[in-house]
Amino acid sequence: MVAKNKEDVNGLKVIGEICGAIRDELVHCTKPGITTKELDEIAGELFEKAGAQSAPKGEYNFPGYTCISINKEVAHGVPKRKRTIQEGDLVNIDVSGSKNGYFADTGISFVVGEGEATLQKICDVAKEAFDAGLKKAKPGSNKSAIGKAVHHVAKQNGLTVIKNLTGHGIGRSIHEEPTHIFNYFTRWDDEILKDGMVIAFEPMISTLEEEVFQSEDGWTCLTDKSFVAQYEHTVILTKEGPIIITL
Numbered sequence: 445m446v447a448k449n450k451e452d453v454n455g456l457k458v459i460g461e462i463c464g465a466i467r468d469e470l471v472h473c474t475k476p477g478i479t480t481k482e483l484d485e486i487a488g489e490l491f492e493k494a495g496a497q498s499a500p501k502g503e504y505n506f507p508g509y510t511c512i513s514i515n516k517e518v519a520h521g522v523p524k525r526k527r528t529i530q531e532g533d534l535v536n537i538d539v540s541g542s543k544n545g546y547f548a549d550t551g552i553s554f555v556v557g558e559g560e561a562t563l564q565k566i567c568d569v570a571k572e573a574f575d576a577g578l579k580k581a582k583p584g585s586n587k588s589a590i591g592k593a594v595h596h597v598a599k600q601n602g603l604t605v606i607k608n609l610t611g612h613g614i615g616r617s618i619h620e621e622p623t624h625i626f627n628y629f630t631r632w633d634d635e636i637l638k639d640g641m642v643i644a645f646e647p648m649i650s651t652l653e654e655e656v657f658q659s660e661d662g663w664t665c666l667t668d669k670s671f672v673a674q675y676e677h678t679v680i681l682t683k684e685g686p687i688i689i690t691l
Contacts, residue, residue, distance in 0.1 A: 445615020446640040447680050453687070455546035456615065456642060460678055460689025462494045463548045467539045467690070470510065474556055476531045480512040483537070484523035491541060499540035499547055499618040506663065511538040511551075518648070518656045518672040519609055519665040532559035534567075536674050540618055540644075547618050549644040550690035553673035563671055566603060566649045570675035573597040573605075573627075573647040583639040583683055587622060592629035594647045606648035606672055608655045609665065614678055615642040639683050646676030 447453050469490060470483050487509040491498050500506035506522075513521030513536040514529065521536070529535060538551035553570060555563045573594040580589040590611075598605050611625030620642075626633050627647050650672045656665040680687040 445613060445620055445642045446638055447615065447642055448640060452546075452615075453680065455544055456548065456678070456680060457689050459496060459541055459543045459546045460548040460550075462491075462496050462543060463539045463541050463550050463678075464690040466490045466510070466541070467537055467550050467552060470537045470539070471552065471554060474529060474535055474537070476529060476556060478529055479525055480514070480521065480523040480527040480529065481525040483512055484508045484510050487539065494543070496541045496543040499542055499549070502542065503618050512536070513538075513664065516667050516671065517664050518606065518667055519674065520663045522661055522663050529556055531557040534559065534563045534671055534673070538674070538676070542618070545616060547614050547616065548678040548690055549614055549618065549676065550678060551646060551674050551676040553675065562651060563673075565601070566651060566671060566673040569597060569601045569603055570647050570649045570673040573649060574645065574675045574677070577645060577647060578679065578686055581637065581643070581645065581679065581681055581686055583637050583641070583681055585637050587625060587635045587637055588629055588631065588633040590645065591626035591633060595628040598649050604650050604652070604654055606650050606654060606656055609648055611643060611645045611676070613642065614644045637681055639681065641681045642678065643681065644676060644678050646674055648672050648674045
């Protein structure tokens with residue numbers, strides 16, 4: 445989507461604030477002993493209270509209001525009543541929703557309580573990579589510069605990126621043009637960014653592997669040996685600078 449007027453910007457900001465608030469509340473509620481289904485039910489109540497809809501449930505009939513992934517579950521984790529979070533787990537909470545025809549998407553990985561230093565490192569590097577990529581997200585610039593910045597930060601820290609999960613355009617639906625915002629440099633990705641373009645930018649930093657595979661449940665993306673951290677916001681690109689609507 446390209447946001448063309450104040451109505452578009454305001455509509456995006458409304459759902460962005462809702463998704464960001466739900467994300468933050470779920471992070472706050474993530475304690476050892478809670479199940480991913482219990483967290484997801486909190487999200488469902490908050491979506492209803494805000495008069496908004498869960499994007500994965502509404503658009504794809506996903507079996508949850510949010511995606512909650514633990515440890516070697518990288519993305520699209522299905523909330524379950526028997527999936528209990530433990531001290532030291534790496535958890536990813538991904539919240540996307542819609543209201544009044546506008547969509548937003550946000551996610552964050554974090555360590556529950558005290559955990560391995562490596563897990564905290566990839567979470568920190570994911571945020572650092574987001575900040576580096578965001579500096580390249582300017583109207584008139586090549587989209588490939590974003591991924592190049594992300595991969596550079598990962599390599600500087602002795603890490604790598606997931607290459608078969610990407611960011612994407614968003615706005616009037618959950619997935620729009622541009623269909624891919626890679627976490628690495630490729631000339632195939634040399635589209636020119638436009639003023640008002642709305643993107644879900646989501647660096648995924650990995651300890652080793654560069655690809656994920658889908659589990660038998662048909663949803664969850666996994667790795668064999670790696671841990672992966674994500675940091676995602678929905679951003680409106682403008683000549684005056686990026687507007688992060690999911691803070």
